[in-house]
Amino acid sequence: MHVTLFGAANEVTGSCYLLRSESARILVDCGMFQGSERLELQNRIPAQLGAKTVNAVLLTHGHLDHCGRLPLLTKAGFSGPIFATEGTAAIAKLILSDAAKIEEEDTARENRQRKKDHLPLIKPVFRLRDVEQVCRQFQIINYNHWFDVTLGVKAQFVEAGHILGSSSILLDVSENETSKRLVFSGDLGRFDAPIMCDPLPPERADIVFLESTYGDRNHPPLAKTLEEFESQLKAAIARKGKILIPTFAVGRTQQILYQIAAMIRRGAIAALPIYLDSPMAIAATELYTKHIVFMDEEAQNLQLTGQLETDLTTLKTCQTAEESKALNNIEGPCIILAGAGMCNAGRILHHLLRNLNSPETLVVIVGYQAKGSIGRDLIEGATQVKILGETVRVRATVRGIGGFSAHADQKDLLRWLRPCTTTPPKVVLTHGESHAIDQLAYAIKKEFDISCLKPKQGETLQF
Template sequence: MVSVTSYGAAQTVTGSCHLLKIGSIKILVDCGMFQGDGQSLRNYEDFEFDVSNIDFLIVTHAHLDHIGRVPKLIKDGFKGKIISTKPTKDIMNIMLMDSAKILKEEYKTLRRKAKRIGDEQRIREPLYTEEHVKDVFLRSWKTLEYFEKYKLHQNIEITFGNAGHIMGSSFVMIDYKNDKAKKRLVFSGDIGSKHRLILDPLDNIEETDALFIETTYGDRAHRNIKDSIEEFKHTVVSTLKRDGNVLIPSFALERTQEILWILHKMFEENELPKCRVFLDSPLATKATKLYKKYPINLSDEVEYDALNDENPFSFASLEITSTKEESRLINKVKRRTIIIAGSGMCNGGRIMHHLKHRLWNKLNSVIFVGYQVPGTLGRSIIDGDEYVKIYGEDIVVKADIKTINGFSAHADQEDLINWISNFKKLKNLYLIHGESDKMKIFSEVVKNKLDIKPKIMEYGIRVDL
């Protein structure tokens, strides 16, 4: 008996968690956090499967919506082996440590407020702590190179391919014998466009009996990356020339490194007006060091710079702010700055105080270069809210708001269709990791273009293969 049950990223984008059973072997593909629109409480709920019986955890990549509940998984009794690429393991370490610190700060803030009204008991402990994160990396691990085969069991073998999404990201091929016949199923993880700025493009493969594929942007086409870069440059230059400031809420992984690479090239080619550029994100700073550590995973141009002792993510105008005090001091710089800060969806982090100080000024610009989950501050801003609440204060939105989705690390509809079309004789296609309305649109496109009728995965509903 072979089955898959999705306990996250089923008709929603976050919380990726898929339980694969092959006979007596139980494999979990990702264990991510639920994020946005009041979803965070779901992270505290008990897992709907016996954690202690899971034999393997396969991690496709190190975004929190794919790894954010791994410490909870171990805290709740997981004793199996974790499998990922080496860059993913390294990035997981910094991402989960950062997550644990945020959870701790949120707990302390909520407890302090509850204490004032004598209601401390209702504040639950953090989902996990830094000690729980350390436990993750004391477990049995196996790191794999792309297309290195690894046996999980006598009749089960896995292989990673490059998903082209972020550093170390993978799709996973699982080969097994079922009734003496050889079978394969593939989980896409999150896949990237073939037009990537700083990474090698995703790999193509041809064989599978079943494919579970993400559909985050299954309803649309991304803007051409060259046009997106030109719009980005134009917004930066025009804002600086009017003595304004550019705020870039940016995800620590991939997006920050792409933005730094573009600014690096602009500086080299004298396209960047005189200004001060702040990377105000300790997590992004750590992630950028890891990107430089694995040049083999970078695109040819970026790899060439990295191998020739040139830092492709740095330039003379760039200032790294490590401490909170250094971050606060940026507020004293009133004009001609570029501030790159997390979080990417403006639901926490240092970007919050920068928005509070600069969102109301029409000379400034805010450039969104990533997906904004419904319910986040970032989504409210791009949806055109006249006022947004930051630290309990209503702030008027007068800055120029730009959304440039050509930088997305996710494949768009055309990319997804093209990748699926590489598979020969594909009959079983399952849609995961997407909002319900977008999945329905993508499902119709797949039927019309590829003559395949996909199935949309439902939360907690087992699919037998």
């Protein structure tokens, strides 16, 4: 059998694996390339992938870099089932619909300009109706049970602990009267993290495709992260500042709210007004609440007993632009969570524009900030930044707090791999930048004496 990598090779976006056996053509993930123009140009379905001939897609989770090319795949003629857990289908629908909306708006804006310049008009890469088609092809799969994907291929989805619905996928592929077990890790979460259940490591595998996003580092312990977060919040509350938290809608927002709730419960901070100013984060939080059964025991208890709601009685959601604008007139202390997570778009920009110049303000950066983003400039100590065309002086306190990552670090990745190394499998490292992959390969060689494969984009591996 053969596996071709159509993305996430020596980089972290565009996950897409084509498995070809005697009797099957299966895709695991069909994600979007994100981050730079060079990468985004690859957001198409290559002819050699043969969209019309693919039997089925197995989706590990709903982040755009894992599901973002599905609308293109169906447009290119794929009409088979897309297997996913209930949580993944719900998150993918939310994220793809948002992406389609942005794409349609951006295209309309660009076409207005093109009309003026007498240039040919362009079409959106995909539209909302293409997302609806993807959703019609979803087939919901429960965790931990084997099912037939197509002739000669069985699959099982197991918990990956990354975001709601996230899974690692086990595939038993029969060919020439032998069967091989392939394991695709998907994005893995951290062990012992709040809210999410722990990832479930495979006990046996012939070939493992392992993500390597943070293969070169270990995250600071969560306890230290929380201590720092709490002391920053306390200081800002004492000076009656507005606390701005640029947030990623799925996963991070829920983690942050969960931790703020815990601080209020313990009496570490008073119950201050909290505003969730992002329609996407509001929708994602509702999905987490609806699918609480997939969360860890503590999160389930807090929700089922109503404790979480009691802790967060001061939480208000801002759906409309008017509700968001109204926050300009409120006094601190208060917490505002708004997108986008890297401060490169969205409502957070308006809050930064209004409040960065104030020494009372606290900006807490809780996620990865790409080079060139306003978030990255802030974290690197910029004394002024340009927001929506205006230059603003930074007099606020800006703190980057690591340790809230939803990704396994090197220690977690080794722990996940360990159980299946009794009979060493082939290990293929993907979904990481070269440095992270090299460091993880070194650690795996040292720990398990396995030499990892490090395929390039477009490469085909034979097993």
